[in-house]
Amino acid sequence: MNNNAEQNQPQATFSHMENGSPEDWQCIAEAFGPFAQQLPQRITEHLKMLDGDFGGFPVDRLTHCLQSATLAHKAGKDEEYVVCALLHDIGDTLGSYNHADVAAVLLEPFVSEANHWMIKHHAIFQGYYFFHHLGMERDQYKQFEGHPHYERTLEFVREFDAPAFDAEAEVLPLSFFEPMIQRVFAQPKKSLYKEAVKKFEANQTEKETA
Numbered sequence: 001m002n003n004n005a006e007q008n009q010p011q012a013t014f015s016h017m018e019n020g021s022p023e024d025w026q027c028i029a030e031a032f033g034p035f036a037q038q039l040p041q042r043i044t045e046h047l048k049m050l051d052g053d054f055g056g057f058p059v060d061r062l063t064h065c066l067q068s069a070t071l072a073h074k075a076g077k078d079e080e081y082v083v084c085a086l087l088h089d090i091g092d093t094l095g096s097y098n099h100a101d102v103a104a105v106l107l108e109p110f111v112s113e114a115n116h117w118m119i120k121h122h123a124i125f126q127g128y129y130f131f132h133h134l135g136m137e138r139d140q141y142k143q144f145e146g147h148p149h150y151e152r153t154l155e156f157v158r159e160f161d162a163p164a165f166d167a168e169a170e171v172l173p174l175s176f177f178e179p180m181i182q183r184v185f186a187q188p189k190k191s192l193y194k195e196a197v198k199k200f201e202a203n204q205t206e207k208e209t210a
């Protein structure tokens, strides 16, 4: 038995989307709101999966993420930037070959284009510090010279990513950043579903006040 059935929540009845009715989609839309509201908790839980995962590094991946966010916070970066720093390696679990893309995709609806670009490209910029040790070209990031977010991304890897492997450094706990995750992930700035969600919420408010 699935969760919805267990909790007696209404469910759509189609077996092919082609046959979905307005009532079916009302069920789905009603379930979406509470599920979407729990996104910050799911993000936090996924971050916790990085705990104890060293991958050969001097600190585990959660500590690295926390240290990156701590450095950004202490440098006076705004909340959205700090959350980007916190999540920049969240993709290490599933995106073994494209971890920066995973973080960027999660953040994209909620952050500025500049922050999204910075996180998406941090892996190639960070390569300056180690690609040459692995027989790779360390200057690959230079292909982006002149890009509007080039300097921002350089600064991110230099100030908040590359130095965040210090096992002795002070690291703020995940609980410190949780309210920031809540706020940044509260509402998407852009999403394929944004208009539909807005209309649905307006309809619900109308029904409640009628």
Ligand SMILES: [Fe+2]
Pocket (backbone or CB within 6 Å): 088, 089, 099, 100, 122, 123, 126
């Ligand atoms: Fe990374």
Ligand SMILES: [Fe+2]
Pocket (backbone or CB within 6 Å): 064, 088, 089, 161
């Ligand atoms: Fe990193």
